[in-house]
Amino acid sequence: MSQKLSCGIVLARNEAGHCLTLLLRAYQYWDFPKGFSEAGETPIETAVRELHEETGIDEANFDWGERFMETGPYSRGKVARYYIASTSQADVVIGPSPDTGEPEHHEWRWVSFDEAYDMTAPRVREVVRWSRQVIGV
Numbered sequence: 001m002s003q004k005l006s007c008g009i010v011l012a013r014n015e016a017g018h019c020l021t022l023l024l025r026a027y028q029y030w031d032f033p034k035g036f037s038e039a040g041e042t043p044i045e046t047a048v049r050e051l052h053e054e055t056g057i058d059e060a061n062f063d064w065g066e067r068f069m070e071t072g073p074y075s076r077g078k079v080a081r082y083y084i085a086s087t088s089q090a091d092v093v094i095g096p097s098p099d100t101g102e103p104e105h106h107e108w109r110w111v112s113f114d115e116a117y118d119m120t121a122p123r124v125r126e127v128v129r130w131s132r133q134v135i136g137v
Helices: 043-055 113-119 122-135
Strands: 004-015 018-026 029-031 034-036 068-070 078-086 107-112
Touching: 004 043, 004 122, 018 043, 018 113, 018 122, 034 043, 043 078, 068 122, 078 122, 107 113, 113 122
Parallel strands: 004 078
Antiparallel strands: 004 018, 004 034, 018 029, 018 107, 068 078
């Protein structure tokens, strides 16, 4: 089975001295903004585009470099690659899918990394753990 790479961003934002991260909910699953590449895109370009399409956020500062973490295969061979970026933008607008015209997500939340760990599935929890360590929160 071939793997399909989905690329996304663990977004960190400082609010009143607390580091928050953005999660999106599709059905009962919480995850970071991510999606598949378009022709000619690098993985990090995909992650930035997907962040903007899914949240309206266009500020992503790669303060920790372009290091990433990939999950093991899930859901019919998908692999998710996550980068870490910071932003000062707090407003989120859940955009429609370019394919269907309907929103891909049902809800969004800025949460602490502890809350993100508790809200996510085991595959995503490993990303939460890794990103906390890299960010130092």
